[in-house]
Amino acid sequence: MNCCNDLPEKVQFKRYMRGLRQKIKRKIKNCKSLGHNWRALESAKRELEFYKYPRYKKTAKFNYESNKRICFNVPVSLDYYKKSHFHKTNAFIEQVRSCGFENERRIHLNFSNTRYISAAAMLSLLAEVDLILGRSKHRYNAVNFNHPNDSKIESILNQVGFYDLVRKDKRKVKEFVDVSFWRFVSGNSTEPLLASKMIRDIQNEVESKTGKNLYRGFIEAMSNSVEHAYLGTDLERKWWAFAGIKDGHLVVVICDKGVGIPSTLPRTRGFDLVRSLITSLFGPGAMDKDSSYIKAAAEIANSRTNLPHRGKGLNDMKSVIRLIGSGMLSIFSNRGLYSFTAGHNDAEREETYDFKTSVAGTIVEWVIPIEVSDEPHKSC
């Protein structure tokens, strides 16, 4: 005989309810630790409230949408360089986009645990927040964040204009030598003058020819963002650019939040041509890999109009590294990554990789050693 059945009905009900609450609390804990969908977390919290206070009269409408700010914990390493960090960073940015951009909910970003921020990931988050602020009905109240615990992270957010973007009051922060050069600029047209200060600053840091080559790639990436990246969308044709110095290397990143190269390439060059090129480069079965499209775009001249004189854009981005003779180009587009590396011993290496999550747009990054000298240039 089950002893529980002997208990009064009231006690049995209490235990049953306690069990339910425990179950939901565990669900909430798992949602937080695994970085699950913000909607699942919110509905679990609401469910818990219902079982916690069962006698509360619910007066909310059926289609009631909470106005409560959703809190997101920014990952410890906001980074695209390490593959293990990539997924966490992207999953976090994807959630921020879904919550703030697609559902127009208010967001709080918790930077308390963040200890490392890389250039490309920072730019991607910044672009996402910029888009949310531009579209949300809450305007500048749509996103807020806490002052980070780490003074270097606070200095970075300050330097790249994150505080200005969300109109948050700045505190006096410690200055870091490697952060003080970080520059950020954005625009919605191919207007080089918008980035003139950043370009001049970059050119002061590197050899004259290196600066000119970098400008070549930069202006082509900017043009691609405005001309091709937002094909078929009603989004503003915006790009975001960033330059910084890290460990003796100049890092220049430009990003857009468009549909990505895997979507635009078949439209610009024709599906049949792209399919035959990808099949010849990677063999059959590579058509569903985003990285194949990026490599194909770097190999051929990408052109929306199919005019043969058009579309040297991605080749130009690659030739920056070739002409300088040293450094690395990385192109993230949707789920794919294409990287091109050149070393001092003339060795060139190309790599492709496909991630589980998408960067929702395109990020082009050049990493160039600052000490590089102007050696005789190879033809590209």
Place this chain on the structure above:
Amino acid sequence: MNRIKVADRYPFPGPRYRTLEKGAQGNSSSSGEDFRDWIEDELRKSESLTIDLDGTVGYGSSFLEEAFGGLIRAGYASEIVLGIELISFEEPELIDEIKKYINDAIALRGD
């Protein structure tokens, strides 16, 4: 002989088309199309033209292709376009690149 310096008008040479620039009207444009129009104006004055490419922050290939390859597509005779004297001490390889764009455009036109 007519001589023009690109950096005088375009210290920051821009994209291929005017439409890619925001307030791309009148003198504010720094596109390849705009540069081509300038060259055409100069060629109307005199067919012997020298272009100084130094002094800018750099060039995108679209800018150069639209300006020089675009002249061929606009119907200018190959001899006139190939006869434009190009000067670049900072990036001498630009001259070969521009010559390539002109020759490619000539080949496409089928001269």
